[in-house]
Amino acid sequence: MTNEMIALSKLHPREGLWQVNAPVPEIGPDDVLIKINKTGICGTDIHIWNWDDWAASTVPVPMITGHEFAGEIVELGRNVTDLQLGQRCSGEGHLIGKTSRQSRAGKFHLDPATRGIGVNEQGAFAQYLKLPAFNVVPLPDDIPDEIGAILDPLGNAVHTALSFDLIGEDVLITGAGPIGIMAAAVARHVGARHVVITDINPDRLALAAQVADVTPVNVAEADLSKTVSDLGMKQGFDVGLEMSGNQRALDQMVEAMTMGGRIAMLGIPPGKSPVDWIRIVFKAITIKGVYGREIFETWYKMIAMLQNGLDVRRVITHEFPVADFEAGFAAMKSGKSGKVVLDWT
Numbered sequence: 001m002t003n004e005m006i007a008l009s010k011l012h013p014r015e016g017l018w019q020v021n022a023p024v025p026e027i028g029p030d031d032v033l034i035k036i037n038k039t040g041i042c043g044t045d046i047h048i049w050n051w052d053d054w055a056a057s058t059v060p061v062p063m064i065t066g067h068e069f070a071g072e073i074v075e076l077g078r079n080v081t082d083l084q085l086g087q088r089c090s091g092e093g094h095l096i097g098k099t100s101r102q103s104r105a106g107k108f109h110l111d112p113a114t115r116g117i118g119v120n121e122q123g124a125f126a127q128y129l130k131l132p133a134f135n136v137v138p139l140p141d142d143i144p145d146e147i148g149a150i151l152d153p154l155g156n157a158v159h160t161a162l163s164f165d166l167i168g169e170d171v172l173i174t175g176a177g178p179i180g181i182m183a184a185a186v187a188r189h190v191g192a193r194h195v196v197i198t199d200i201n202p203d204r205l206a207l208a209a210q211v212a213d214v215t216p217v218n219v220a221e222a223d224l225s226k227t228v229s230d231l232g233m234k235q236g237f238d239v240g241l242e243m244s245g246n247q248r249a250l251d252q253m254v255e256a257m258t259m260g261g262r263i264a265m266l267g268i269p270p271g272k273s274p275v276d277w278i279r280i281v282f283k284a285i286t287i288k289g290v291y292g293r294e295i296f297e298t299w300y301k302m303i304a305m306l307q308n309g310l311d312v313r314r315v316i317t318h319e320f321p322v323a324d325f326e327a328g329f330a331a332m333k334s335g336k337s338g339k340v341v342l343d344w345t
Helices: 041-049 051-057 151-161 178-191 202-211 224-230 247-256 277-282 298-307 320-332
Strands: 004-010 016-024 029-038 068-076 089-090 128-132 135-137 171-176 195-198 215-218 237-242 257-265 285-290 318-323 339-343
Touching: 004 320, 016 215, 016 320, 041 320, 068 128, 068 151, 135 237, 151 178, 151 298, 171 178, 171 247, 178 195, 178 298, 195 202, 195 224, 215 247, 224 247, 224 285, 237 247, 237 320, 247 257, 247 277, 318 320, 320 339
Parallel strands: 171 195, 171 237, 195 215, 237 257, 257 285, 318 339
Antiparallel strands: 004 016, 029 068, 029 128, 029 339, 068 089, 089 135
């Protein structure tokens, strides 16, 4: 194997990524080396591409970005005994510490020492990735690489959607980005009654209707309360999944919830925003913040659902060879795409 690889790196503190030749990572005794086959472009990667305030304050330069991937193991550290060479895999991109109270209790996704590949550590937009064996998630044969490459965002959707019991419930999802759309598919798969997804982007709403059995509502053109009435929901929604990070969407969700409704929030507002706590308190609404995936329960559940009929293939709307990565980022930034996958084979 060569000692050099192609990678996409944040070389300079300005907009863009650059294709570079980089050394193949050297693994430690508890690591594996993964040959990357497919990677997904994430909203986080767009922030890093744009070099916004968050990226500038978080990401050291230079940095190989990317954290959504599928590939195969080509080298094992000497202490790794439960994985095999040639094994197909994806992996958890949150690198956790082992000493916090949360980690010692098995709540790995809450570890305050978490670092992210492609953000704080060298990432997956490369021909090879070094990853702790602990973070590796083997891929069953019936899950192809392009789905393996989007298990990270699907995990966000699964973690958010399964925050509350959805069986027989009426669910409102605000934000028809790829994660919101996948959350809608999950909600339907596990037995929600009505699933309504809102946005102001007609392309994303059209994609949502293709991926899942949902009611899309363009809130720039239609009244959500009419949808509630048309669907026969006399008291509003039981569960809300806020995926947009938009203050108006959250306010609209609070108004549309039934008494005692429950809201899971994955969307991140751009800054501090006012909240009508009186409405939240008087409606006895429960709000849960959601971060990442439950390690590794979310991975177990989403793989089980994929093997049992959950179909999110149509959320992938574009695939490009890595040589055309700029076109891939342009598609992702256009607001007209679903998930965009880069092919490294």
